[in-house]
Amino acid sequence: MLQTEGLTRRFGGLTAVNDVSLAVNKGDIFGVIGPNGAGKTTFFNLLSGAFPCSSGKILFKGEEIQSLPPHQVARRGIGRTFQIVRPFLELSVIENVLAAIGVKHSGNFISALGQSGRKRFRDEARALLRRTQLERFEDDVAANLPLGLLRRLEIARALGLHPDLILLDESFSGLSHLEANALADLVRELREGGMTILLIEHNMHITMNLCDRIAVLDGGQKIAEGSPDEVRNDPGVIAAYLGTDA
Incomplete structure (x- = not known):
């Protein structure tokens, strides 16, 4: 599904990701771990097109997708969430998901939102809200949601792009034990789907407990x-x- 070969990113004299090669098979739950500053989020930014290699x-x-901008990477089937949740705060929960769904059929964000009244789009958005257990919050403004629900909203929005691969950047960060276990169950359900x-x-x-395979980064390099x-x-x-x- 995904393969990197010698992936490297330099910022001046700093090499944040250094010659990282790995392969993720279809249906995998693959983890990337490492100490703070290991290059994990930079690695995700390379995969999603946010940074050039x-x-x-x-x-x-x-x-090969390393030269594509983020919107083209997303349209090819890679969705992602962010370490710091970034919903459209003034929009409702369902409007956040509709924006993602509409992008598959529109050239820009405003056009995507303009299609939010279409019944088939709203039906699809509600199906995603049910899948992520957010249907009760459909009309709530995103800014009013607690962190646990915002994490789910980010996943629902990513799913609106119909991705084959989803990148989860510390989606469990800040969650309680119960919230983290419930989100892990959702990730397993996504894999089963x-x-x-x-x-x-x-x-x-x-x-x-969740991953099939794990790669470890340290100082930008894969060490295991x-x-x-x-x-x-x-x-x-x-x-x-x-x-x-130790």
């Missing part, structure tokens, strides 16, 4: 990859998180 390749379903998921997460309990058990017991990973003395 300094070198390397990104192949999505066999097609045919979605491929790549996630960044600091919650090790969630990551180890494997099953949760393999990664958990890797000496390099232990050193990166806890120090060599």
